[in-house]
Amino acid sequence: VKPIKQVATVAGRADMTFVDALMTKLPSLNVLELGRIFARLQNGVVHMYGAVMIVGVVAVLAFFWAPHSHIEATFEGNNVDLTTPLGLGYEYRWDANSDGEFETTWAEAPGTSFAYKKGDVRGVAVFLMNARSGVERRVHVGEDWVPLPIEAVAPVATLRREDVGFEVRLDGEDLVFRRPDPPTLLAGSKELRLPLGKGGRLGPARVIARPVVEATVEVRNAFGNQRRATKEITLPFWIEEPPSHAVLTPRSQEVVR
Structure with a gap:
């Protein structure tokens, strides 16, 4: 009970x-x-x-008097599809690389596709990624030395002493790494240089440099008012410049028996 x-x-x-x-x-x-x-x-x-x-x-x-827009980017191969939300009575034109010259004329279609070239790159985005888990974090790198926070993508318990303490900066089109503390191979004036577009690995973390471009869309509504929106886009692929001259490949010889 x-x-x-x-x-x-x-x-x-x-x-x-x-x-x-x-x-x-x-x-x-x-x-x-x-x-x-x-x-x-x-x-x-x-x-x-x-x-x-x-x-x-x-x-x-x-x-409704002032047009509104923002840019969204999707990637297919080496092409970037740029879109902006569709508005009632809106017309759009795109300056896909933000160089001041519009690649498209006024049209009702709110999107375009663009293949960026190496000259369109405005900067570099540096990412740290855990090689096992895939956890990723962007590191803001400039011309001055900044710490490389490997601890942000890998558990501290899994790191060795030689995996931490690195600093990184941009030098032209290269990433430069160093370790200021003396007991390492990369100490003092010794530096490790990584060309942009290449990936490197420091301990359990991968260092990835990705190109940053900029896109601009101009929107015009039915009242004739215009507004521009600009967005910084980090490309998930590196831009390779095509060769400026013809490349000759030797012709394979037939084997006659």
């Missing part, structure tokens, strides 16, 4: 707490308070209603 009474007591308290209080009384109190608030707004003054309507109409017109 006692276990049944205990179960009944727990069920009764749960019913009083969750069903009666949270599911019944709390919603009714919310409705009551909201009713009091809206009752004060409905004061019967006609010119106040008119003012609220005018403010709403002005807000809607202001939203």
Whole structure:
């Protein structure tokens, strides 16, 4: 009998707490308070209603008066598909590499496809990735030395002393690594240089350098108003410049028996 009474007591308290209080009384109190608030707004003054309507109409017109856009990028092979949300009565033109010259004319289509060249690269994004788990983190690298946070992608317990303490900076088109502390091979003036577009590995982490480009879209709405949106895009592939001269390959000789 006692276990049944205990179960009944727990069920009764749960019913009083969750069903009666949270599911019944709390919603009714919310409705009551909201009713009091809206009752004060409905004061019967006609010119106040008119003012609220005018403010709403002005807000809607202001939203549609200025065009809105942002850029989204997807990748297919070495091509980048650039799109922006479709707007009512909008026209678009693209400066895909943000060089000041538009590659497309005004059109209703909100997207374009572009193949970037090496001269379009605006910068480099450096990423650290755990070689096993795939955990990835971007490291902001410039011309000054900054710490390379390998601990951000790999558990500290798995790191050896020679895996940590590196610094990195950009030198032209190369990534330069060093370890300031003396007991290592990369100490003092000794540096490790990694050409951009190449991957390297420091302990359990892979270092990946990816090119950064910039795209611009200009949007024009039915009122003739224009607005530009620009986005920095990190490419998941490296841009190889095609050869400027013909490459001759030796013709394979047939083997005659």
